[in-house]
Amino acid sequence: MLDKTGIAKRIAKEIKDGYYVNLGIGIPTLVANYIPKGINIVLQSENGLLGMGPFPFEGEEDSDLINAGKQTITTLPGSSIFDSALSFGMIRSQKVDLTILGAMEVSEYGDIANWKIPGKMVKGMGGAMDLVASAKNIIVAMQHVNKACESKLLAECSLPLTGVKCVKKIVTELAVLEIANEGGFRLLERAPGVSVEEIRIATLGRLIIEGEIPEMQL
Amino acid sequence: MINKVVANADEAIQDITSGMTLMLGGFGLCGIPENCINALVNKDIDQLTCISNNAGIDDFGIGLMLKKRQVKKMISSYVGENAEFERQLLSGELEVELVPQGTLATRCMAAGYGMPAIFTPAGVGTEVAEGKETRNFNGKEYLMEMAFDADFALVKAWKGDTAGNLIFRSTARNFNPVMAMAGKITIAEVEHLVEIGDLDPDQIHTPGIYVHRIFEGKDYEKRIEQLTIREK
Numbered sequence: 001m002l003d004k005t006g007i008a009k010r011i012a013k014e015i016k017d018g019y020y021v022n023l024g025i026g027i028p029t030l031v032a033n034y035i036p037k038g039i040n041i042v043l044q045s046e047n048g049l050l051g052m053g054p055f056p057f058e059g060e061e062d063s064d065l066i067n068a069g070k071q072t073i074t075t076l077p078g079s080s081i082f083d084s085a086l087s088f089g090m091i092r093s094q095k096v097d098l099t100i101l102g103a104m105e106v107s108e109y110g111d112i113a114n115w116k117i118p119g120k121m122v123k124g125m126g127g128a129m130d131l132v133a134s135a136k137n138i139i140v141a142m143q144h145v146n147k148a149c150e151s152k153l154l155a156e157c158s159l160p161l162t163g164v165k166c167v168k169k170i171v172t173e174l175a176v177l178e179i180a181n182e183g184g185f186r187l188l189e190r191a192p193g194v195s196v197e198e199i200r201i202a203t204l205g206r207l208i209i210e211g212e213i214p215e216m217q218l
Numbered sequence: 219m220i221n222k223v224v225a226n227a228d229e230a231i232q233d234i235t236s237g238m239t240l241m242l243g244g245f246g247l248c249g250i251p252e253n254c255i256n257a258l259v260n261k262d263i264d265q266l267t268c269i270s271n272n273a274g275i276d277d278f279g280i281g282l283m284l285k286k287r288q289v290k291k292m293i294s295s296y297v298g299e300n301a302e303f304e305r306q307l308l309s310g311e312l313e314v315e316l317v318p319q320g321t322l323a324t325r326c327m328a329a330g331y332g333m334p335a336i337f338t339p340a341g342v343g344t345e346v347a348e349g350k351e352t353r354n355f356n357g358k359e360y361l362m363e364m365a366f367d368a369d370f371a372l373v374k375a376w377k378g379d380t381a382g383n384l385i386f387r388s389t390a391r392n393f394n395p396v397m398a399m400a401g402k403i404t405i406a407e408v409e410h411l412v413e414i415g416d417l418d419p420d421q422i423h424t425p426g427i428y429v430h431r432i433f434e435g436k437d438y439e440k441r442i443e444q445l446t447i448r449e450k
Contacts, residue, residue, distance in 0.1 A: 045389075046319065046320075047245045047248075047389055047392050048245075048389055048391055048392050049389055054448055055446045055447050055448040056447055056448070057447060057448060057450050058447045058450070061442065061445060061447060062388065063247075063248065063390075063440040063441065063442045064248060064249065064376075064387050064388035064389060064390040064440070065388045065389050066245070066246065066248050066389055066442075066443070066444075067389075069444065070245075070246040070247075070248070070443040070444045071444045071446040072442055072444070072445055072446050072447070073446070075388075081388060081389060081391060082391070083323070083386075083391050083392065083393070083394070083395040083396055083423075084245065084271070084319065084320075084322075084323040084392050084393050084396065085320075085323040085324050085326065085327040085395075085396045087320075087323070088319065088320025088323055088324060089324075091320060092320065092338065092339070092340075111343075121298065121304055121307075121308075122316065123296055123297055123298035124294060124295050124296035124297050124298070124316045125295060125296070125316060125318055125319075125346075126295050126296040126318075126319050127295070127318065127319035127320060128318075129318035129320075129321075129340045129341050129344065129346060130318045130319060130320030130321065130338070130340040133338070133339035133340045133341065133342060134339055134340070160344065160345055161343060161344045161345075162344065163342075163343065163344065164342065164343035164344075
């Protein structure tokens, strides 16, 4: 079974040289720490920055320079800054190659719910609906089951949707899965030490198992 | 050149009245029009509709207007970080319309470009789409979202000249340029007000035609919401 770092490391392997990538809050943010050497990517922050650098050193923080999580950050040589409409323009026109974000639920058709739990305080969708509606490649980083031990991989989402038929791949502490064209979670890899049976039990939506399922290489 | 300079925030906002719709620039606490917000808080007005990506925190930004119960409705993409906001929302005192962030920015942009509406895929198939017209272009569904109609836009820039030309700094740019274009009356507060000719025309982000009033703000706090640093 993987911890959060393990999930981030496995997702980092999906990133190709030359990609523009938008990372959501939480586990996706960790992915930036595990980009393989020799792979050059540009991180997009949807408040209006391309080329997001690491956190500043103490005393060098700039209140005018933050990321979409409102954290103080830095720029890098080659960075550019623009307004928020342009930022979502490049997202909508699919210039951003890959979006990695968290989710509360994913359906077997690639629907995603990650912004609202009825009855609880709703903080808003931020840029998530724009990102999932337009991104050409979306990877979800999440736990396979929620805190109540209920599967988050479902036939249909029960929570209000963020977007429909948009998720391509899911990486959890148990497995790597892709959304099959005809619907269903196609099992691609098992986490180290995790059996297909364990994944089957934790997956409520249709699980597609074809042949031997290899263990992940991290 | 037309001189658009006013003395201060109080003079700039003097004709903002109860019930108006305001746009306020900024993302989180970054690039918010601090002087104008403070002047609004000191003015005896309420029932305002505020279009702003966020709603400030309890003791800063739009949070100060919420505390004084001046806001009837917020139109935002992400709220929270604000206990008083939550209290007013749950008690029904405050109305909130949540709008996807890109849609929010682009509805501002559309107003500034003179376009009545935009088509965006954001929110298709979700509750955001309820009651809205959709259209299919090239096999994909899009929502029609209307351009905003705001009485005033309040924005913050780094530098501006007396003709209203604006330059923003770093990610404090965020929603400010698109909101500057979208107000019926746009008020810009700047950290540095300079004479015409001092700014390079090639470097201007917002042309002065969109800005009706400008002043040099004072006592900027520029608070950091989440200080994150790395070890040396």
